[in-house]
Amino acid sequence: MNWGKWIIVSFVLFAAFIATLVTVCVRQDVSLVSKDYYQEELKFQDQIMRLENTESLRVKPVITVNQQGVEISYPELSSITHGELMLFCPANAHHDRKVVVPAASERLVVIPAQELSAGMYKARFTWSMRGKDYYIEETLSL
CATH class of the missing domain: 2.60.40 (Immunoglobulin-like)
Incomplete structure (x- = not known):
């Protein structure tokens, strides 16, 4: 495998990591001290x-x-x-x-x-x- 393919694979893995991180953060329950x-x-x-x-x-x-x-x-x-x-x-x-x-x-x-x-x-x-x-x-x- 040459350098170009490794760069593409690393970008794809980085994008998957970011997508997973955003999904976990969005699903997190944030409870304020007060509703209003x-x-x-x-x-x-x-x-x-x-x-x-x-x-x-x-x-x-x-x-x-x-x-x-x-x-x-x-x-x-x-x-x-x-x-x-x-x-x-x-x-x-x-x-x-x-x-x-x-x-x-x-x-x-x-x-x-x-x-x-x-x-x-x-x-x-x-x-x-x-x-x-x-x-x-x-x-x-x-």
């Missing part, structure tokens, strides 16, 4: 204001994991008018949880461990209090 990611980006200035409001607080909420589950403890929990905890599982969108935190007189909210699958979660807690919105984010491992 682009709409959330448009509201980013509101998010910056929430973060600034949270930084101005003397005492911030604490999100922890223990044997009972995920706990939110906050001394001023009773003055919250609306709260929402989003638990995002980056590995699997089916494990995401949304919990509405009621305006309560208690200082502690618990999400039972039985309702959550093991893995890493991003806990995003947003709440309204005294006419302002607040936001805190923690990475949790169950």
Whole structure:
């Protein structure tokens, strides 16, 4: 076999490799953190204001994991008018949880461990209090 044939064979093998690589990449499941990611980006200035409001607080909420589950403890929990905890599982969108935190007189909210699958979660807690919105984010491992 001469050089010309080997060059043609190498180009054909390279093209087959690229075609296989493209096929594998196209079939890969890409799960975003949020379904409406682009709409959330448009509201980013509101998010910056929430973060600034949270930084101005003397005492911030604490999100922890223990044997009972995920706990939110906050001394001023009773003055919250609306709260929402989003638990995002980056590995699997089916494990995401949304919990509405009621305006309560208690200082502690618990999400039972039985309702959550093991893995890493991003806990995003947003709440309204005294006419302002607040936001805190923690990475949790169950």
